Amino acid sequence: MSPGPTQVAPNVRKVRSYNVSSPIVDKRFFDFYKETCEKMAQILDTKSTFYIMNGEGILGLEAACASMTEKGDRVLVLDNGVYGKGFADFIELYQGEAVVVSFDYHRPIDAKELKVYLEKDHDFKYATLVHSDTPSGILNPVETLCPLLKSYGIMTVVDSVTGMFGDELSIDKAQIDICCGGSQKALSAPPGLTMVAVSETARKAMHERKTPIASFYANLLTFETYYEDMHFPYTQPISDIYGLRAALEDVERDTNRFWRHKVIAKAVRQTLSEAGVKLYLEDGYASTVTAFYVPDGLTDKQIMDEMLEKHHIIISGSLGDLKGKLMRIGHMGNNANVTDVKNTLSALTQVLQAHDISVKEDMGEAFVRCIEEME
Numbered sequence: 001m002s003p004g005p006t007q008v009a010p011n012v013r014k015v016r017s018y019n020v021s022s023p024i025v026d027k028r029f030f031d032f033y034k035e036t037c038e039k040m041a042q043i044l045d046t047k048s049t050f051y052i053m054n055g056e057g058i059l060g061l062e063a064a065c066a067s068m069t070e071k072g073d074r075v076l077v078l079d080n081g082v083y084g085k086g087f088a089d090f091i092e093l094y095q096g097e098a099v100v101v102s103f104d105y106h107r108p109i110d111a112k113e114l115k116v117y118l119e120k121d122h123d124f125k126y127a128t129l130v131h132s133d134t135p136s137g138i139l140n141p142v143e144t145l146c147p148l149l150k151s152y153g154i155m156t157v158v159d160s161v162t163g164m165f166g167d168e169l170s171i172d173k174a175q176i177d178i179c180c181g182g183s184q185k186a187l188s189a190p191p192g193l194t195m196v197a198v199s200e201t202a203r204k205a206m207h208e209r210k211t212p213i214a215s216f217y218a219n220l221l222t223f224e225t226y227y228e229d230m231h232f233p234y235t236q237p238i239s240d241i242y243g244l245r246a247a248l249e250d251v252e253r254d255t256n257r258f259w260r261h262k263v264i265a266k267a268v269r270q271t272l273s274e275a276g277v278k279l280y281l282e283d284g285y286a287s288t289v290t291a292f293y294v295p296d297g298l299t300d301k302q303i304m305d306e307m308l309e310k311h312h313i314i315i316s317g318s319l320g321d322l323k324g325k326l327m328r329i330g331h332m333g334n335n336a337n338v339t340d341v342k343n344t345l346s347a348l349t350q351v352l353q354a355h356d357i358s359v360k361e362d363m364g365e366a367f368v369r370c371i372e373e374m375e
Contacts, residue, residue, distance in 0.1 A: 001344045002316040003134045003162065003289040003330035005184035005191045008243070009250060012189060016243040023236040033236065034227050036245045040195055043251060044164065046171035048179070048197040051223040052244065054237050057161035057182030060194030063218040064157045064178040065090035067206050068126055074099055076124040076154065080109050080140070081133030082320035083159055091128070094214055099124070105136060108284030111144045118152050125205075126155035126177065132163030132286040135319040137328065139167055139286040143174040150175045155201060161185055161194075165251055166288035166332045168258050177202040178220075183240070186261075186288055188333030189247035192240050196220060261287035264331050264341055267370040271345060274366065275359045277352075280326050288332035291318060293325065295357050300324055303351055311347035342368050 023029045037050040053059055065087065069075065073096040079085040080103040088098035101117055103109045109129070127149045131142050146156045155177040160169060164179075166186030171179050177199045184191035198220055206213070206221055213219045222233035251257065265287040269279060272292055280291040294300050300317035304327075307313045318326035329348075331341055346364030353359055360366075 001330055001335055001340060002314050003185075003328050004182070004332065006186070006188045006330065006333040006335045007340075008188060008190055009247070009334055011250070012243045012246045015246045016190070016239045018239070018242060020238045020242075023232065023238045027230060029236070029238060030227055030230055032245070033241060036241060036248065039245070039248050039252075041197065043248065044169060044171050044179075044197065045173065046179075046197055048171055048176075048199045049203075050195055050197050051220065052236075052241060053194045053196060053223075054192070054234065054240075055194055055217075056184070056191055057159075057180060057194045059218065060161070060180035060182070060196045061087070061157075061159055062090050062093075063194075063196060063215075063220050064180055065096075065128070066094050066215045066218040067213050067220040068155070068157065068178070068202065069094040069096040070209055070211050071095035072097060073125045074123060076101065076127035076149075078109055078114070078127060078129040078145070079103065080105055080107075081130055081138055082135040082318075082322065083133050084128075084130045085320075087128035087157075087159070096125075105138075106280070106282045108138060108140045109145055111141070111148055114145060115148060118148070122152035122154060124154050126157055128157045129159070131158050131160035131169065132167060132288060134162045134289055135291070135322050135328075136280055136326070137286050137289040137291040138281055138284050139163065140284070142176065143170070147175045155205060162288050162332070163286065164195075165257070166261050166336075167286060171197055183244055183247070186332040187244070187247050187251065188335075189244045190240060192237065193244055195244075258287070261332065261336050263371065263374050264336050264338070265290060267367050267374060268329060268331060268341060268345070270370050271363050271367040275349075275361070275363050277359075280322075288336075289328050289330050291322075291326045291328045294327055295352060297357065298352075298355055300327055302355075303327055303348075306351045306354070307347055311343075311350070313344050313347050315344065315348075338368065338371055
C-alpha cells in the first residue's frame, strides 16, 4: 500500500507469461505497440503521439528535458514539491538555465500567483510542473496552469506519473505539450515502462533545435518514425508491453475508476483526521496518496518496519526535505479498494496503540463507516 508500485492484477501477470516473438522484426508487434499507444491517447483524451519507453517513469521525465533543452535555454521550473523542484537537475544536466519558482508546499500552485510572476518574466522556452507530487500527495490544477503558461508562449512538460489514471486528466484540454506517465502507479502494471505523450508543438521545437539532442536513450525523436520504418531504436520489452496493454484494457472497463479513487481518498483523510493523525496538506489533495505527519515519539522507520513485520503491509515514508517527517499510504489503481485500505488503517491503529499513541477507535472500522456514509 505504498505510493507505487501497486498490486498487479492476475490477468496482467498472466499475459506477461505468453510466448514472445521478436519485437525487432515481427510486424505484428509493431501493430500491437502502435495500437497500445493509440489506446492510451484515447483514454487520456489527446491527439498527441504516445511512446512507450523501456525504463521507469524517471526516464520519461529526463527524455522530455533532454529532447527539449539546448545550452542556454531558460526553463521555468514550478516547484511546490520534491519532484517539482527535481526537474531543475535534468534541465541543468542538458545545459539549460533552470529558473526555479517556489510556491507553498502545503497547497496546489495558485494560478493567480503564477500569473503575477509571468507578468514580470515570461521569457522561457518551456515550463515544467508536476500533476501529482507523490512525496506530499498534492494535486496541481494542470488544466488551469498549462493554458496560462501557453498564453505566454511557454510550452509545458508535465510529470503525471502518479496522477495519470488515478485523477481525471484530459491532456488536450490541459494543453500539455509533453506528458509523462509510469506503468507502476495508478495503471497497476509492473514497473519498468514510461509512457510519454508528445504534441506537434513539442515535436516542432525538437526539430528546430540548433544542436543535436545530447542523448540516444533519452531522445524522443528516435521513436518518431518507428512504424513507418518498422524499426525501434532499441529492442522493446515485449512481455512488459503485453502487461501494459492488459492493464489499459482493465482501465477501460473500470467505469467507476475516478469516483472510487476520490471517495476512498476522501474517506482516508477524514478517518486519519478524526483519529487525531495530522495530515500534511492544507488543500489540493490527490486521489492516489495521502501523506500524514509521523506521530511524536515514533520514527517513520519504526512504523514501516512494524507494519511489514507484524501485519505484512507496506506503507512508505517520504523523500527529500520531507523524509523522516511524513508517512504515506497509497490508494491508487488496484490498491484503491475498500478491503485493502481498511486492513491498512486497522494495522496502523494497532501499531500506534502499541506505542501508547492515542487513537479514538479502529481506523479501519471508521474508514468503512465513512465509505458507507459517502455512498
